[in-house]
Amino acid sequence: MSKKQFIKRHHLIINKLRSNPCSFKELQNYLVKHSIDEEENYAISKRTYDRDIIEIREIYKIEIEYKRSQNRYEIVSDADEVKTDRIIESFQIFNALSISDSVSNHIIIEKRKAIGAENMHALLHAIKNKLEIQFTHEKFWKANNEKKTRTVYPIALKEARNRWYLIAQETKEGVFKTFGLDRMSNVDISRKKFEAPQNFEPTEKFKYSFGIVSDGTKPEKIKLWLSHGQADYIKSLPLHHSQKIVSENEKECIMELFLSPTYDFIMELLSMGQEVKVLEPESLKIKMIQMLEATLKRYK
Template sequence: MGRLIRYILIIHKLSGPEKYVPVDSLISYLNLQMEIRGYEIGISQRTLQRDMKDILSMFELEIKNYRGHGYYIAERPIDNDVRYEELLTNFDLLTSLNQESQTAGFIIPEHHRPKGNDSIPILIKAIKDCSVLKFDYRLVRKDDKVISKTVKPHFLKESLGLWYLLALDENNNLRLYAIDRISNILILDECFKRDDSIDPDNLFRHSYGIWDDPNIPIEEVELSYSPLDGKFIKTMPLHSSQEILVDNDEEFRIRLHIRITNDFVMALLARSTSLTVIRPLSLLKRINEIYRNALKRNEL
């Protein structure tokens, strides 16, 4: 874990505003950051060079030293969109949650942690090895009926604190499987050819969460909130298409281009105390019906 954190720290530092990072400056930065995290210090230039080779092998990032100037990232994969700052934060949280860590007493984990995350390592292995998976899957909407699935795993996706497996089913249709409903996972002695035509960036581009039904049209949505709620929505946008139309002491208004799915409607209800749906009318009617039914169920 210490080595992995050191690799991420190197990439994070070299991805910063400085074009070149001198070797002494990089070693000093690494020693300080590793000491903060409770690891031994004393990183040498030889250790640094070994780390650069490991980073090339693991992350496909080539790091070079421009004599007299310092280290820099010379080449990275075109499709590399890894957010190393977030990755570093996740590593820090993982090590902090370790009971032997010096910082274990300062992190308060969520009490209702989602189930099924312990199966992530075996799913990652199957994805990397292009191995066919067999598992039992619980259908929540069908009285928790359990069925057997044989799939070709392609991606893992995180959404709202839950993890999902994207895989090709027996009919080669791309399906989503909630990891918390998967059990009895078995990696079969059967490999498959990965479908590289699947573009993960486009799969959920027009949706909120993990529901992206192409039969649901992409619509222009205009929403108004209180200035206070607006501050939170600016920090955590509802969608990548979010565009701010009004931002003053009286109103915060945004425009989105998105599929209006159940997940999106549920997200809107989270700030319903100040939400005003401007358009489309169909969304306003949908929210209105939810409010009316809720009032009937909760009448005094």
């Protein structure tokens, strides 16, 4: 069995048990069906399945137990479901992109700049071992895309809107900043150790952020009117973990969020055009009107 089949079999087992606990026989039938549908071989013996359970626990931190009284297997602990889902999703995309040339013309890939993933492993190594790093950083908003050499203490990596960022502390000023991985080059991991900053929790710092901006803007309740179509889109891809539906019908939806109305959040709302309207707070409504009026002036 190829490594690709081995990985896919693990993912099939995880997906099946997440959706519904089942007996080994039911799982066998499920794997055989996928074997036929995909023209692969995912069928396994009981001995192989027992080994898979151990490997799934070690690789994905997912605990699978057999409930003898019910004659079924079920997931009893899923340490980080979000990360596991992303791993499975990435493999599925890779699997789809690597299929035969006979259908390659039917897969249209968006051309975009790399996200800087080539540096992720090195950065995670530096974060884990508390090692100072140095790199060249390019600022998009500066004249001629200014490049500067930065020396920082790496703290964490954060994803926002399909981009990855390094959260780090400047070695000289002690200020916490974010750097886009796609704008980093010449990354150098030193052997110089640093002490982890006290009273700084990355997750807490960005708890009320829409994306990567955390500039001290006070979080507040934001109420939005959304067209039915736009609301469906946002429900499938949430703007923020705090969002909730206040009311909705077949034409419109009222949604509430609790976050910091920073520049990147305002730009996201503006990108929705006439499909969104800010109801509260008044200060955000005024800001939206001002930016829309400034945009209209560009066309006069």
